[in-house]
Amino acid sequence: MESQDSEYGAGAEDTAGRCPGDGRTDPATEAFVAHRNLLFTVAYEMLGSAADAEDVLQETWLRWAGVDLGTVRDQRAYLVRITTRQALTRLRTLGRRKESYVGPWLPEPLLTTPDVAEDIELADSVSMAMLLVLETLTPTERAVFVLREVFDLGYEEIAEAVDKSPAAVRQIAHRARSHVAARRPRGPVSRGEAKDALDAFQRAAETGDIQGLLDILAPDVVLLGDGGGIRKAVPRPIVGADKVARLLAAGLPRISAAGSLQPAQVNGYPALILHLDGAIDTVFAVCVDNGLITGFYAVRNPEKLSHMRHTTPLRR
Template sequence: MSTPREGHRLPGPPAKETDRDVSDHATDPSTEAFLAHRNLLFTVAYEMLGSAADAEDVLQETWLRWIKVDLGQVSDERAYLVRITTRQSLNRLRTINRRKESYVGPWLPEPLLTAPDVAADIELAESMSIVLMLVLETLSPTERAVFVLREVFDIGYDEIAAAVDKTPAAVRQIAHRARRHVDARRPRSVVSASETRTALQSFRRALESGDPQALLDVLAPEVVLVSDGGGVKRAALRPVIGAENVVRYILGGIGKTDATITIDPTVLNGSPALVFRLDGEIDGVMAFRVEDERINGLYFVRNPQKLTHVESETPLTLR
């Protein structure tokens, strides 16, 4: 992360500004404009990167560039800020992709504890879901940027072209290709939060009872479990495929600890999820993919570096 010059540090913690903090810092038009769009910029960066820590770094880099801009030459502050954020995100995304090459085991997006209004916004919740963000991982950096800006934030082709240094015609082609790629891999239908909660409640009860058959009843036969320990916590180095294999893996892992395990419902990335605690300390979080009332995807994040945003809400917005 770039080190800010003295006197130019990004005001306060990302996306968690209090009214007093804003009034303390909002002494110039640049700061006011940045704070007005801060949650949007964080959401853009997070959607592109799948990492809250890297999104925060991008916001810092965006801020350092923004304070050097002559506002008299800026006709649309929001568009200009999104453009800076996109360019910095693209630079960071290429770095992240190189980092993933040496990552131990599967890589999952960093989960965020989200406010109820995110879950209520179907469009935002779907775009933030772990399932969709994993699909976005299969796009090239430029394809991901174009897809996110166009499909998630409904930004015009001309603005996107300026952000990714392409012509509008090229951006249209990239957007079409990325949309087709994502549509072929995303869930066939959108499942309601209530349907997901029902499946999670059944899964949680079965897990707490330790009953293998009860777990098999709630899992689809072709279920896949992906676990991310980052080489720090125990996790499968490859996806676990098939209901019986998933049940053996989960119950086997629980049986290898003498700690008191608690499993509580939460909302991550706008969707119902579970948080696992060992002796009161967060050990991991699990997101789910549900189809036809059964769970066919489990995404278990245990890497401690990815669990820093699951206890306090992160404000997000598409606007």
């Protein structure tokens, strides 16, 4: 699949961008385009939504285009600061929207490039499991955690981005780290473990091997389905291997008979995409701990599947 074009980079070149008469892009556009993938990753990790991250990048560009570059000492840091502030504003709005969301809310899955999977820390930070853990932080805690733990920004730099003192940021970072450590899997999941788990699910779907599925489900596995009120999905989390296996077993014949399951790299890890009638119906992702599936995530809301048509480059 083709990589996503730099939408705002291209737009920036068209609107602000080219130096009269010589066809070159101006310095503001060049800087924005150079850091665009990084800025998108910052926004996406803070929001869990590619659509909202794209909106944040548009807002970032509009503010960046009006900046006097002669006053900017570090363009990357300045752009990250704008993006973080816009994402914080959007995150608070997103929180209110989630309160009225129909059924469980899951992050918007991304079809990612191979280099994301090769960067273990980046893949872990954008995994479905980690994004769900980040959902339990306050907006400021999430921003501080992402900027510090994922992008390794200094406390002074983060303080400017979130309008806090460096001392306050240190305290927030410590609190966020403790919160995440208590809720995340024991360590980054190997791609092999995730692939083995999904292979078992695919075999069960194609052969009816429910016991094979049970063998790889953790006793306290949690299944979440996100249909957003548009597509049918489980209205609440399903907990326990027996319940999850029975629920999946009820849908496996339809999957096997009417659709096709194709492996893909989603949010840095192996996943499966269910195609029905030539269209993407569901993205299946898993969280694996000690070789067993502890989290099973099925995203069906069509509004969250548009970024599955092309790869999305992510950067740290």
